[in-house]
Amino acid sequence: xxxxxxxxxxxxxxxxxxxxxxxxxxxxxxxxxxxxxxxxxxxxxxxxxxxxxxxxxxxxxxxxxxxxxxxxxxxxxxxxxxxxxxxxxxxxxxxxxxxxxxxxxxxxxxxxxxxxxxxxxxxxxxxxxxxxxxxxxxxxxxxxxxxxxxxxxxxxxxxxxxxxxxxxxxxxxxxxxxxxxxxxxxxxxxxxxxxxxxxxxxxxxxxxxxxxxxxxxxxxxxxxxxxxxxxxxxxxxxxxxxxxxxxxxxxxxxxxxxxxxxxxxxxxxxxxxxxxxxxxxxxxxxxxxxxxxxxxxxxxxxxxxxxxxxxxxxxxxxxxxxxxxxxxxxxxxxxxxxxxxxxxxxxxxx
Numbered sequence: 204x205x206x207x208x209x210x211x212x213x214x215x216x217x218x219x220x221x222x223x224x225x226x227x228x229x230x231x232x233x234x235x236x237x238x239x240x241x242x243x244x245x246x247x248x249x250x251x252x253x254x255x256x257x258x259x260x261x262x263x264x265x266x267x268x269x270x271x272x273x274x275x276x277x278x279x280x281x282x283x284x285x286x287x288x289x290x291x292x293x294x295x296x297x298x299x300x301x302x303x304x305x306x307x308x309x310x311x312x313x314x315x316x317x318x319x320x321x322x323x324x325x326x327x328x329x330x331x332x333x334x335x336x337x338x339x340x341x342x343x344x345x346x347x348x349x350x351x352x353x354x355x356x357x358x359x360x361x362x363x364x365x366x367x368x369x370x371x372x373x374x375x376x377x378x379x380x381x382x383x384x385x386x387x388x389x390x391x392x393x394x395x396x397x398x399x400x401x402x403x404x405x406x407x408x409x410x411x412x413x414x415x416x417x418x419x420x421x422x423x424x425x426x427x428x429x430x431x432x433x434x435x436x437x438x439x440x441x442x443x444x445x446x447x448x449x450x451x452x453x454x455x456x457x458x459x460x461x462x463x464x465x466x467x468x469x470x471x472x473x474x475x476x477x478x479x480x481x482x483x484x485x486x487x488x489x490x491x492x493x494x495x496x497x498x499x500x501x502x503x504x505x506x507x508x509x510x511x512x513x514x515x516x517x518x519x520x521x522x523x524x525x526x527x528x529x530x531x532x533x534x535x536x537x538x539x540x541x542x543x544x545x546x547x548x549x550x551x552x553x
Contacts, residue, residue: 205315206219206289206291207219207291208342208517209518209520210518210520211519220251220253221251221252221253221291221513221517222255222291223252223253223254223291223293223514224257224258224290224292224314225296226281226294226295226296226297226309227259227296227297228259228264228268229296229297231319233268234504235506236268236274237272237504239252239254239272240272241503241504241507242503242507242510245507248507248511251511251515252510254273255274255275255290255291256269256274256276256278256284256287257269257272257277258278258279258280258283259277259278259279260281262277262278262280265277265278265279266279281308285309286312290314291315291517292314292315292316292342292514293317294317294319295317296319298386298393299323299324299398299399300324300391300393300552302319302321302332303323303328303331306318306332306343307335310332310335311339313341315341315342315343315513316336316341316344317342317346317509318344318345318346319346321345321347321393321399321535322345323536324393324553325540325550326533326537326540329532329536330533333529333533336522336523341522342513342521342522342523343523343529344509344513344532345527345532347402347406348505348508349406349407349410349478350509350526350527351524351526352480352499352505353508354481354499355410357484357497358411358475359410361497362466362468366471366494367466367470367471367472367486368471369470370448370466371447371448371468371469372448373407373411373412373448373449373451373464373466374450374451374452374453374464375408375452375453375464375465375478376452376454376460376463376464376478377400377401377404377454377460377478377479378453378457378459378460380456381399382430382436382456387399388430388434388456389432389434390432390434390550390551391550394430395430395434395436396455396456397435397438397539398539399456401435401452401539402535402539404453404454404464404478405440405535405538405539406535407464408442409534411450412448412450414531415530416531418446418448419444420443420538421443422443423441423442424443425438425441425545425546426439426546430457434548435546436455436457437456438454438455439452439453462476463475463476471494473485473486483497484496485497508526509524509526512524
């Protein structure tokens with residue numbers, strides 16, 4: 204058990220913070236490091252979290268990373284990080300295919316984990332990782348930032364208010380030209396558009412539908428165009444829910460898109476600008492006249508919300524975060540498994 208799990212009062216009395224370590228030193232790790240440094244300087248978070256350590260497979264690279272962001276500790280191996288008793292929370296910032304193995308190693312070493320999306324490469328790995336989390340009693344949560352952002356609650360409020368009537372259709376897309384990145388095209392790393400960018404449209408739809416599997420999916424119609432390595436280059440999926448709601452999700456690693464999310468109701472609709480980090484929420488009437496624009500609060504980087512949620516959960520002794528409970532993570536992984544099964548796409552390690 205971590206030194207802080209379930210010890211909020213003790214931590215506050217002793218001035219202890221949740222020490223965050225980053226496992227991996229790639230692009231997303233730099234984004235998290237920037238976030239942690241800004242959180243440490245922000246009165247809202249300064250007493251909650253501390254940027255503490257980074258681990259990479261190369262000691263020089265880790266040391267350079269730590270020096271760049273002012274982290275006090277760096278390690279040239281993941282094993283050294285896991286042996287450090289002062290690490291409270293590990294942010295796993297490696298390719299999807301490594302998340303389960305590394306997450307289990309962290310939990311077995313007594314470390315809470317915040318696992319970058321997608322949570323694992325498939326649902327079987329997700330179940331294995333969540334089983335270890337349950338056994339160890341440690342926090343294990345997926346770092347899909349849109350689940351934790353204030354924009355989620357703002358969208359939920361519009362839908363719940365009935366302002367656009369009854370929601371009957373949803374559409375979401377996210378496309379970036381990122382095929383030049385090896386992790387995106389390599390089947391051995393669980394590459395492809397679906398797990399990296401396609402997970403966002405699926406989560407957007409799931410959040411609008413209320414999460415928690417309240418309304419089950421009855422039918423999936425999907426297709427994809429393969430990249431030369433066999434993974435999906437781009438894809439389109441239609442989900443039909445038990446209540447008749449229809450939703451479409453599109454993603455690609457070859458092209459750029461508007462990244463919009465749309466929620467269509469019987470008395471109007473909502474347009475969300477950039478589902479990967481919602482910038483504004485426009486509410487329209489059935490006459491297509493803009494009723495109002497909802498601005499999204501200014502943020503540090505957007506990653507701070509998931510870090511703060513994880514830190515608060517650790518101090519409260521919780522094993523999951525309310526914004527992204529284990530059941531929701533597993534359901535999305537099962538959904539992506541089902542989509543890939545319809546394509547006939549499997550990874551070499553499956």
